[in-house]
Amino acid sequence: MFERFSVFISGANIEVTGQAFPLGELTADILSIRPKEFQQLQAAADELVKLIDEDNIPTRAVSIVDQEKRNERFRLRERNRPAAAALIKELHSLLLTRRLFQLVAISEKRLQAILQTLTYPSLAKRYLTIVDDIYAFNQTMFWFIDQGLMRLDKLDAAHYAAALHAFYHAPGIDKMMVNFFCFPGRTFNWFDTYEIKFFPREMPGEPGRFAIYEEYAVKDLQAFLKIDFMRALAVGHAIRRCHYCKGFFLLTKGYQTLYCTRPIPENPKFTCRTWREAGKVKESAAGTAERRLCNAAVNRINADKSRGQITAAEADWARFYARELRDQAMADPAEAKTLEARLKPQALYGALEIMKRSEQKNQS
Numbered sequence: 001m002f003e004r005f006s007v008f009i010s011g012a013n014i015e016v017t018g019q020a021f022p023l024g025e026l027t028a029d030i031l032s033i034r035p036k037e038f039q040q041l042q043a044a045a046d047e048l049v050k051l052i053d054e055d056n057i058p059t060r061a062v063s064i065v066d067q068e069k070r071n072e073r074f075r076l077r078e079r080n081r082p083a084a085a086a087l088i089k090e091l092h093s094l095l096l097t098r099r100l101f102q103l104v105a106i107s108e109k110r111l112q113a114i115l116q117t118l119t120y121p122s123l124a125k126r127y128l129t130i131v132d133d134i135y136a137f138n139q140t141m142f143w144f145i146d147q148g149l150m151r152l153d154k155l156d157a158a159h160y161a162a163a164l165h166a167f168y169h170a171p172g173i174d175k176m177m178v179n180f181f182c183f184p185g186r187t188f189n190w191f192d193t194y195e196i197k198f199f200p201r202e203m204p205g206e207p208g209r210f211a212i213y214e215e216y217a218v219k220d221l222q223a224f225l226k227i228d229f230m231r232a233l234a235v236g237h238a239i240r241r242c243h244y245c246k247g248f249f250l251l252t253k254g255y256q257t258l259y260c261t262r263p264i265p266e267n268p269k270f271t272c273r274t275w276r277e278a279g280k281v282k283e284s285a286a287g288t289a290e291r292r293l294c295n296a297a298v299n300r301i302n303a304d305k306s307r308g309q310i311t312a313a314e315a316d317w318a319r320f321y322a323r324e325l326r327d328q329a330m331a332d333p334a335e336a337k338t339l340e341a342r343l344k345p346q347a348l349y350g351a352l353e354i355m356k357r358s359e360q361k362n363q364s
């Protein structure tokens with residue numbers, strides 16, 4: 001998808017390939033990848049893993065003297081190449097729906113050239129890492145935005161930093177932060193790798209006056225998302241989730257708003273915000289059944305918490321998940337059919353690996 005690219009931060013903007021964006025905007029776009037879209041990425045990535053694992057005989061086992069094993073490996077690789085190439089192209093075009101990738105993606109010509117060679121597995125791994133990074137970053141930050149940024153009374157850099165501190169130290173953080181133990185290969189990294197260059201440049205709007213600037217080169221998507229999002233928080237930008245379309249959007253000024261300014265599919269002349277202002281967002285009529293089911297599930301969760309059957313952190317996690325299921329069901333009739341079953345305590349707690357205290361006693 002991309003090999004390595006540089007970013008440059010100046011004030012409240014980030015420059016990627018010479019184009020400036022408000023800090024956080026490109027990240028909000030990646031966060032807005034819908035579960036349905038991610039499932040497509042995931043399905044292609046799973047198929048690709050199967051193909052490249054097949055010819056993945058460890059290099060040390062394939063010494064120069066062991067010509068036969070070498071040949072076998074190349075035969076497998078050659079056989080799998082057309083199928084792998086098709087999957088890589090599919091991942092490439094799915095990712096190109098995002099602004100960041102439109103800026104930094106390798107050209108079609110270069111992609112085609114690499115796919116002609118037998119070194120395609122290393123290219124395949126780059127795409128797989130991107131899919132893993134999207135998962136690790138988005139899942140973790142969904143929590144931070146929902147539990148932290150969306151609940152603040154004051155919107156400024158100091159409160160965003162305090163919310164991040166509270167999130168990193170929350171009792172249920174090991175469940176919220178994607179880590180190796182729940183998802184092998186997928187981790188929200190504590191440390192990311194950057195290469196950095198310092199260089200002097202004229203200050204914007206002040207000809208003849210120079211300052212020393214920093215340019216960062218990133219190889220991994222997660223490294224980019226962290227620098228874009230964390231620096232965004234530091235300059236007082238926040239990412240919020242729209243109550244109407246459920247997409248993420250960037251807020252550069254400190255006022256409370258629950259609605260974004262994207263055009264709405266049913267009437268593109270309106271945005272979620274103007275649609276709401278026009279009084280068109282009917283909270284009651286649409287999704288009544290889904291809301292009722294979700295409310296009942298939330299009441300059960302609260303009751304389990306007050307009876308000491310589950311911890312406060314587990315209850316937070318379960319309520320969040322129940323609301324996610326409700327939102328998915330409201331957006332998709334196929335999901336709505338299974339909502340009731342998925343909100344039943346056994347299914348809901350089972351999906352989150354939460355076990356009630358009474359069940360823990362029975363097991364021991």
Ligand SMILES: [Zn+2]
Binds near residue numbers: 259
């Ligand atoms: Zn919206």
